[in-house]
Amino acid sequence: MRIVESVRSAIDSGYLSIGDKLPTNRELSSFLKVDRSTVARAYLELSRLGLIDSQVGRGTYVSAKGKPADAPWQYSRTAVKTGAEAGSKVDSKLDWNGRYSRYVDGLSGLINRLPHYGEGDGISFAGGIPAQDFYPSAEFKKIVHSILDSESGDRMFDYSPFNGEPALRQSVINHLGAKGMTVKADELLILSGSQQGIDLVANLLIDPGDAVIVEEPTYFWAISNFKARQARLMGCSHDEEGINLSEVENALRRHAPKFIYVMPNNQNPTGLTMSLNRRRALIDLCERFNTPILEDDYSGDLCYEGEPLPSLYSLSQGKDLVMYQGTFSKALCPGVRLGWLAGPPHVLEKLSFAKRTSDLATNTMAQVILNEFLLRGLYQEHLARVNSVYKRRRDAMVASLEKEFKSFPGVEFLVPTGGLFLWVSLPSGLSNRELLNFARNEKVVFSPGDLCFCEGDGLNYLRLCFIQNDEATTRSGIARLAGAYKKYLDYVNATASGLASESPRASNHVLI
Numbered sequence: 001m002r003i004v005e006s007v008r009s010a011i012d013s014g015y016l017s018i019g020d021k022l023p024t025n026r027e028l029s030s031f032l033k034v035d036r037s038t039v040a041r042a043y044l045e046l047s048r049l050g051l052i053d054s055q056v057g058r059g060t061y062v063s064a065k066g067k068p069a070d071a072p073w074q075y076s077r078t079a080v081k082t083g084a085e086a087g088s089k090v091d092s093k094l095d096w097n098g099r100y101s102r103y104v105d106g107l108s109g110l111i112n113r114l115p116h117y118g119e120g121d122g123i124s125f126a127g128g129i130p131a132q133d134f135y136p137s138a139e140f141k142k143i144v145h146s147i148l149d150s151e152s153g154d155r156m157f158d159y160s161p162f163n164g165e166p167a168l169r170q171s172v173i174n175h176l177g178a179k180g181m182t183v184k185a186d187e188l189l190i191l192s193g194s195q196q197g198i199d200l201v202a203n204l205l206i207d208p209g210d211a212v213i214v215e216e217p218t219y220f221w222a223i224s225n226f227k228a229r230q231a232r233l234m235g236c237s238h239d240e241e242g243i244n245l246s247e248v249e250n251a252l253r254r255h256a257p258k259f260i261y262v263m264p265n266n267q268n269p270t271g272l273t274m275s276l277n278r279r280r281a282l283i284d285l286c287e288r289f290n291t292p293i294l295e296d297d298y299s300g301d302l303c304y305e306g307e308p309l310p311s312l313y314s315l316s317q318g319k320d321l322v323m324y325q326g327t328f329s330k331a332l333c334p335g336v337r338l339g340w341l342a343g344p345p346h347v348l349e350k351l352s353f354a355k356r357t358s359d360l361a362t363n364t365m366a367q368v369i370l371n372e373f374l375l376r377g378l379y380q381e382h383l384a385r386v387n388s389v390y391k392r393r394r395d396a397m398v399a400s401l402e403k404e405f406k407s408f409p410g411v412e413f414l415v416p417t418g419g420l421f422l423w424v425s426l427p428s429g430l431s432n433r434e435l436l437n438f439a440r441n442e443k444v445v446f447s448p449g450d451l452c453f454c455e456g457d458g459l460n461y462l463r464l465c466f467i468q469n470d471e472a473t474t475r476s477g478i479a480r481l482a483g484a485y486k487k488y489l490d491y492v493n494a495t496a497s498g499l500a501s502e503s504p505r506a507s508n509h510v511l512i
Contacts (some may be wrong), residue, residue: 131386213236
């Protein structure tokens with residue numbers, strides 16, 4: 001990108017020094033006669049490279065010389081070696097920069113993309129967790145007391161087998177069987193949440209430089225995990241039926257990826273559910289190119305309309321093609337950090353060993369308690385209750401968006417049949433990061449959609465979680481968001497006319 005190289009050259013030549021202030025996105029886009037989103041992407045990349053730092057209320061400044069593009073490890077490692085060889089006196093504080101791994105370098109730019117949220121932000125649509133008012137704390141309390149009072153209560157304090165408590169493993173096999181999935185004991189691994197499944201598969205399959213196909217947009221923490229391992233991400237767009245198969249086939253032919261990561265149900269962040277025909281076609285395509293699939297069913301139990309579709313795992317059984325993971329956290333409560341990973345036995349054997357190198361065993365207490373919750377039929381009762389409530393909350397957000405944004409052309413959103421999120425698009429050229437500053441002043445926040453793109457695109461998208469707030473709070477929050485959007489548009493129009501004052505900034509927040 002020419003903007004990135006120009007700023008890098010200016011820093012390397014000494015024309016720009018540490019502490020120098022850079023133009024705002026709007027100022028630079030106006031000067032260069034380019035779209036503001038182009039400048040925003042350039043600033044994101046410069047931040048990832050460690051060359052600039054953006055602080056809300058202050059602006060964007062040159063932060064360091066960065067690492068040279070042709071030798072990203074030369075500065076830090078040479079400095080450590082030289083200091084040791086010379087035996088020279090060094091600063092009393094240890095220089096950690098020369099000791100971080102390439103894994104950390106892969107994380108640095110992603111960390112800078114995360115907005116900081118605080119208690120003063122008001123109504124939040126930014127998270128991705130269940131509503132606290134439906135946590136089954138009373139049921140769990142009864143279960144804990146009954147287990148502790150029983151003769152076998154002491155088993156909660158032992159190590160669990162590395163692949164999970166046998167009783168819970170059987171309960172999960174039964175749970176998946178009710179969904180039409182046949183899973184054998186040697187094909188299942190209990191996880192400390194589904195995020196661990198992503199991490200284990202990445203550990204098992206990704207070497208630096210390997211290609212991985214992902215949906216675009218996709219789950220931010222999957223992007224982060226794969227990039228931290230120096231993977232090359234091949235983002236494939238969606239249509240109304242799911243991932244674009246022509247783009248997938250092109251990536252399969254050109255890049256020979258290690259695997260494909262997809263969320264067929266209630267995809268995060270779009271909320272899309274892949275059609276049955278698209279699922280079958282994706283399996284056929286991956287079988288033809290001999291490429292495995294990591295299927296993430298993070299919220300498959302949150303279904304509000306229609307019958308659940310069969311998983312990729314079910315449709316491909318007998319082909320050793322799919323690793324399937326799910327979790328109880330999204331439907332139940334985030335404190336239950338338990339999930340599962342199913343796949344071919346020879347793959348699960350290696351994944352199980354990789355898990356032992358990570359945490360030895362999953363939390364025994366949580367497994368014992370959850371298993372009892374499942375055995376008593378409480379999970380299905382809980383699902384019936386929350387699916388009814390979350391459907392109403394989704395409908396309340398949809399109705400509020402239709403009401404509050406009807407006078408704003410170009411604002412569109414998708415209505416999911418399940419899950420947690422609504423995906424909203426603004427007209428091209430607008431910035432979700434700038435809107436977020438206006439929204440904070442109205443005491444409402446959301447998740448910027450660019451987090452879900454591999455290279456920081458998608459600045460005109462928002463992700464809204466609809467399950468966390470009751471209907472009245474949702475209506476109030478969407479009204480506030482619409483008010484913030486109007487003020488943002490007024491500011492954009494005034495800026496175009498040269499009449500605007502500085503964009504509002506919320507203190508104590510860092511936005512890149």
